Amino acid sequence: MHKNILVIGGTRHVGKLLVQKLVNAGHQVTIATRGRAPDPFGARIGRIKVDRRDEAAMRRAFAGIEGYDIVYDQMCYSPVDAAIAVRVFGGRVKRYIVASTVDVYRGLMGSQNEPFSEGALSAQAQLIDTRYPWHDPSRAVESYVAGKLQAEAYLLRDGSLPLVTARIGHVLAGPDDFTGRLAHYVDLVRLRAPLRYSNAAAASSFIDGHTASSFLAWAGMQDFTGPVNAACDGGMSAFDLLHRAGRALDEPVTAIPVAKPSSAGELSPFDYPHPLMMDTSRAARLGYRFGHIDEWADDVIRQHDLAFV
Numbered sequence: 001m002h003k004n005i006l007v008i009g010g011t012r013h014v015g016k017l018l019v020q021k022l023v024n025a026g027h028q029v030t031i032a033t034r035g036r037a038p039d040p041f042g043a044r045i046g047r048i049k050v051d052r053r054d055e056a057a058m059r060r061a062f063a064g065i066e067g068y069d070i071v072y073d074q075m076c077y078s079p080v081d082a083a084i085a086v087r088v089f090g091g092r093v094k095r096y097i098v099a100s101t102v103d104v105y106r107g108l109m110g111s112q113n114e115p116f117s118e119g120a121l122s123a124q125a126q127l128i129d130t131r132y133p134w135h136d137p138s139r140a141v142e143s144y145v146a147g148k149l150q151a152e153a154y155l156l157r158d159g160s161l162p163l164v165t166a167r168i169g170h171v172l173a174g175p176d177d178f179t180g181r182l183a184h185y186v187d188l189v190r191l192r193a194p195l196r197y198s199n200a201a202a203a204s205s206f207i208d209g210h211t212a213s214s215f216l217a218w219a220g221m222q223d224f225t226g227p228v229n230a231a232c233d234g235g236m237s238a239f240d241l242l243h244r245a246g247r248a249l250d251e252p253v254t255a256i257p258v259a260k261p262s263s264a265g266e267l268s269p270f271d272y273p274h275p276l277m278m279d280t281s282r283a284a285r286l287g288y289r290f291g292h293i294d295e296w297a298d299d300v301i302r303q304h305d306l307a308f309v
Contacts, residue, residue: 004028005220008052009074011037013176014099014168017213018072019045025217032061053135055084067092070220074099078134078147082154086161096161097220102169102205102231102278104149106264115205115277118167118227126153152227164219168212169205169231169278170270174303176209181269185238185245186304194254195242197271198261203235204276208296215288224286229278234293238271248298 005022009015010031016039022029023044030046031039039045050061052075071093076082082098089096104123105116112120128150134143152165172182188195207215207230215230236244239255246253261273280290 002026002028003069003220005070005072006030006032006048006068007072007074008032008076009072011039012178013173014171014209014212014216015072015074016040017209018074018216021213021217022220053081053084055087058084058088062088062092065092068094070095070097072097072099072216072220076148076151076155077140077144079128079130079150079154080134081147082151082158086155086158090160094162095164095220096155097164097166097216098151098155099216100152100165100167100227101145101148102167102229102276103145104152104167105276105278106145107149109264109272109274109276115275115279116229117279118229118282121227123149123152123165123227124156126150128153162225164225165227166216166219167227167229167278169207169229171209171212172206172297172300173209174300177304179269182301182304184269185241186249186301188242189245189249189251189253192252192254194256195238196256196258196267197237197239197242198258198267198273200237200239200255200257202272202275203237203240204270204272205229205231205235205278206293206297207231207290208293208300211290211296215283215290218288222286228282228286229280230283230290231278231280232290232293232295233280235275235277236270236293236297237275238268241270244297245301248301 005027007019010019011033019029032048032050034051035049048061050057071089076098105121126149134147155163242253242255264272
């Protein structure tokens with residue numbers, strides 16, 4: 001059955017892949033963006049130009065729209081964004097899917113040996129800081145993890161949206177990796193520069209853009225709610241990723257352990273003092289299998305390298 005779907009975002013990597021999959025499946029798709037980035041969809045989709053962080057603008061933009069079967073919110077980065085979602089879409093959607101992140105488990109690192117299941121994190125118990133300047137662009141990086149966690153907390157406590165929070169593993173991409181995270185490791189290999197790392201055994205969960213977007217598209221057509229982990233089988237530490245990149249590009253690598261473990265992401269984008277792995281058993285029970293990182297990681301690394309040749 002074809003759905004009427006809104007994607008907030010949808011012009012960058014995973015969001016763009018998601019829109020493509022939804023359109024190919026025959027759904028009626030509208031994207032809501034600030035209109036600053038082009039998209040390749042032409043007349044196949046609808047477009048609403050709006051600043052997702054401006055509540056008054058959001059209310060005006062959706063005032064005359066009855067509602068949606070599914071809303072994918074790719075741009076919910078804080079409890080303020082979550083509050084806007086509730087006030088604009090409450091009672092007007094059948095399914096609300098928020099892109100969250102593996103990083104919401106950061107505060108639990110070192111507390112257990114096994115991967116984190118959804119129940120390991122009590123998101124509803126998280127404090128919500130209403131005074132923090134969440135929309136200050138200069139604080140976007142430092143506020144990312146807390147913002148995602150508090151956004152989940154707000155939405156879960158409110159309870160008015162039929163909510164799914166997809167806690168997505170670190171996304172690795174080739175030429176479309178606008179974050180530059182994989183580029184960091186590819187560049188180290190190409191420049192034969194050393195990697196400084198905290199813990200060679202501190203693996204974290206990863207996923208590629210096609211798998212992430214396929215999972216989101218699938219999740220929209222289901223009826224479950226609540227948090228769900230989304231990541232491919234297998235994991236990599238920063239140490240592992242550097243060595244994988246070296247093998248994929250047939251180049252030698254050098255990795256140097258630091259004397260004292262650093263804070264998450266301080267030495268390189270995926271460097272952690274402890275493992276940050278997710279348990280994807282819930283997704284499997286619901287009927288979704290992600291595959292293994294070995295099926296795509298080397299190809300993504302090589303694609304990324306070719307972009308700089």
